[in-house]
Amino acid sequence: MSHRIGEQRSAGFWPLALVFTLFVVFLYGPMITIFVLSFQGPEGGLTFPLRGVSLHWFRKLAEGLGTVDIGAAFGRSLMLGAVVMAFTVVLSVLAGLAFRKRLKGGNALFFVTVASLIMPSIIVSLGIGLQFRLLDTGLKGALGAIGAEGLLENYGTALGLLTSALGAHLTWTLPFGLLIMFAVFNRFNPAYEEAARDLGATPWQSFLHVVLPLIGPSVVGIGMFGFTLSWDEIARTSQAIGDVNTLPLELQALTSTVTTPSIYALGTVTTVVSFAVMAIALGSAALLGRRSTRRR
DSSP states (O other): OHHHHHHHSOTTHHHHHHHHHHHHHHHHHHHHHHHHHHTOOTTOOSSSSOOOOOSHHHHHHHHOBTTBOHHHHHHHHHHHHHHHHHHHHHHHHHHHHHTTSOOTTHHHHHHHHHGGGTSOHHHHHHHHHHHHHHHHHHHHHHHHHTTOHHHHHHOOOSOSTTTHHHHHHHHHHHHHHHHHHHHHHHTOOTHHHHHHHHTTOOHHHHIIIIIHHHHHHHHHHHHHHHHHHHHTOOHHHHTTSOSOOOHHHHHHHHTTTOOSTHHHHHHHHHHHHHHHHHHHHHHHHHHHHHHHHHHO
């Protein structure tokens, strides 16, 4: 049986299979290497061969890496990722609903939104940082003009995790969310909503009990994109974060100062968080997909 299956394969199968295998190794090889090296023993280094197997470097990571507060950076990244995920989901769904009807200037609005995807990330970050520094200058000038010396002394900067950094990340996550929602509603069957209205449902009831369950898997996917894209973003954060750092920025800085497998342990932890979010999202999407199928 296997011999007959092999005979059915075209002449180009094995070359393409080889190319695909090399691509997978190139894509996941570095990640697997970091995973393996992070579980070295106390005498382990940054390169092979592997010297023992233990959780030593994860314990060192928990103790801290010099003056860097990994726990605080981890918490900041989690919070920022969660907020970005929420904004991306809500704004993408609302925009998808709005664009189901012809909007005056809708095409221009769409192209302006997705234009940030083709802009260099560092330029976007610099622009947002400059905007907020100009805002700082304006606010300080206004406070000085009205004589609010106390407020002026306590005022630091508008740059921050949930201001400029949030805006920078949304320029990256929102276009993906919008494109997904446009594709979803492009193939959405309005007959389900019409049936709900015929049965007396209000527009809100129709959305909550009909539309949302049907688009639920896609909404979960948008949330996953929003969190994971924010979780490991560096370029758009670097000039717009203010005086604190997210975990990716701390990790980037540590690559030039930390010379032990602790840096690999940190990379493993951040990757595990990403995979955990993806697993939760895929599981939720599959569950919502089965529920919507049963309803139909």
